[in-house]
Amino acid sequence: MPGSREGLGAEVFRELSTEVWRGLRVLFSKPSAIMINIITAPLWLAFFILTLRGFGVLTLGKLILQLFLWAAYAFALYSSWLWGFGGGIIEEGYEDILENVMSAVNNVFIHIIGWGIAYSIYTLLDLAALALSFYVVFGITIEVRDPLLLILSIILASLQLLLISTIYAMLVIRLRSNWVITDIMQFLMPAWVG
Amino acid sequence: MSLPWRKRSSGWSVMKVNRSSSLDALFAVMVNELKIISREPGGLALLIILPYFIAGGMAFIASFFVKVTSGVFIRQFIGFEVLMLSMIMMQTGARFLWEEKRGGRLEFLLASPISMYVILLGTSLVMILVNVGAFTIASLPLFYVEYGLIGALRLALALLLLFIGLLPLYGIGLLIAGLVMRLNDADSVTNVLTPILTILSGTTYPVYVLPWWIKELIYALPMYITFYSMYLESTGHEEPTIIIYLITSAVIYLLLGMTSYARLERGFRSRGI
Numbered sequence: 169m170p171g172s173r174e175g176l177g178a179e180v181f182r183e184l185s186t187e188v189w190r191g192l193r194v195l196f197s198k199p200s201a202i203m204i205n206i207i208t209a210p211l212w213l214a215f216f217i218l219t220l221r222g223f224g225v226l227t228l229g230k231l232i233l234q235l236f237l238w239a240a241y242a243f244a245l246y247s248s249w250l251w252g253f254g255g256g257i258i259e260e261g262y263e264d265i266l267e268n269v270m271s272a273v274n275n276v277f278i279h280i281i282g283w284g285i286a287y288s289i290y291t292l293l294d295l296a297a298l299a300l301s302f303y304v305v306f307g308i309t310i311e312v313r314d315p316l317l318l319i320l321s322i323i324l325a326s327l328q329l330l331l332i333s334t335i336y337a338m339l340v341i342r343l344r345s346n347w348v349i350t351d352i353m354q355f356l357m358p359a360w361v362g
Numbered sequence: 363m364s365l366p367w368r369k370r371s372s373g374w375s376v377m378k379v380n381r382s383s384s385l386d387a388l389f390a391v392m393v394n395e396l397k398i399i400s401r402e403p404g405g406l407a408l409l410i411i412l413p414y415f416i417a418g419g420m421a422f423i424a425s426f427f428v429k430v431t432s433g434v435f436i437r438q439f440i441g442f443e444v445l446m447l448s449m450i451m452m453q454t455g456a457r458f459l460w461e462e463k464r465g466g467r468l469e470f471l472l473a474s475p476i477s478m479y480v481i482l483l484g485t486s487l488v489m490i491l492v493n494v495g496a497f498t499i500a501s502l503p504l505f506y507v508e509y510g511l512i513g514a515l516r517l518a519l520a521l522l523l524l525f526i527g528l529l530p531l532y533g534i535g536l537l538i539a540g541l542v543m544r545l546n547d548a549d550s551v552t553n554v555l556t557p558i559l560t561i562l563s564g565t566t567y568p569v570y571v572l573p574w575w576i577k578e579l580i581y582a583l584p585m586y587i588t589f590y591s592m593y594l595e596s597t598g599h600e601e602p603t604i605i606i607y608l609i610t611s612a613v614i615y616l617l618l619g620m621t622s623y624a625r626l627e628r629g630f631r632s633r634g635i
Contacts, residue, residue: 345404
């Protein structure tokens with residue numbers, strides 16, 4: 169019946185919007201932490217570049233720096249999704265929030281997708297912080313040839329990381345020191361995928 | 363444990379008993395702290411493998427531009443180790459006091475007959491021993507491969523320097539504890555101070571590229587001196603002046619930390635936690 173299908177669609181959309189809004193409120197509930205992340209990002213970048221100097225790398229061209237910016241964003245995405253999103257699901261599991269979601273009328277799938285959409289929006293701050301850092305430290309601005317392709321890439325990467333982080337969280341939730349594995353995975357995964 | 367009949371005897375015996383009970387208390391605190399740390403063996407394993415990931419990852423990136431020799435890698439590896447352990451050590455005192463306060467246990471600890479200095483000394487000593495142990499396990503293969511058996515011997519001396527170098531960092535941690543308690547937020551303070559102190563460590567890059575005032579700050583902090591003295595020791599070029607500098611810095615920062623903590627505790631006792 170078309171009417172009931174539309175009703176179901178509207179219900180799912182309403183639930184999803186509620187979950188996205190809830191996720192955003194949780195993520196933006198500590199503005200001081202966000203500000204600290206943005207302010208300290210150039211310091212981490214300066215440390216990274218100085219350490220390369222320690223290895224003997226004396227000069228870096230503009231193109232290399234642009235590549236570093238996107239590599240840093242890819243690393244930040246993996247790190248953020250595993251720690252923030254995956255860790256968030258694990259925390260919800262420990263605090264019995266997931267159990268409550270499952271026992272209530274809400275759908276766990278919608279809960280996770282909604283949280284994922286909110287998290288995707290939040291990770292744009294990582295890109296902003298990195299862009300600001302590269303500008304402050306090197307005077308480099310992001311060069312984007314095809315903005316549409318960039319947006320599509322970010323959406324696809326977020327979708328992929330949403331699924332990876334969810335599977336990862338389900339695999340390690342029962343382990344005692346799962347943060348150790350997260351710490352290792354955040355280095356291994358970006359290296360693994362090139 | 364102290365016995366009542368000994369307490370009633372001469373003053374010398376009382377002093378001996380007090381010292382013995384303080385040592386018992388210190389030992390008990392250390393055993394307890396060790397039990398807490400060993401609850402998460404994964405964390406201990408991470409202490410050993412993480413420097414390989416970080417130093418290895420950076421060497422991998424650098425290898426696209428320059429040839430990374432084993433000598434350079436070992437120097438950077440020591441640098442990352444010292445940096446990582448320094449950050450842990452600096453957070454130890456502040457985190458301990460913050461966790462105890464948040465868990466409602468600090469008031470009981472202050473009211474207990476055991477001095478807080480004994481408790482802080484016990485927790486810090488365990489953390490130093492764990493850090494030195496992690497460094498030993500992580501570095502021994504590298505030192506042996508690069509320098510042979512003599513390298514393993516030099517490592518023993520480098521470990522002693524690391525032990526001394528971690529002491530002033532605990533003192534700095536106690537200074538940070540004052541800030542954490544005043545602002546009532548451990549995470550924010552840590553998140554701001556960690557990148558600043560990482561830059562000011564000077565352990566993984568040539569400090570001469572920095573402006574003079576940052577260089578002076580780096581020399582005033584104990585991380586660079588710890589790293590540099592360990593590196594010189596590992597290559598067989600030990601420098602007594604730097605070791606004396608390191609010991610002096612340990613004494614100064616520990617005194618500063620203790621003074622700061624004494625003020626903090628006075629505040630707790632007069633105004634409450």
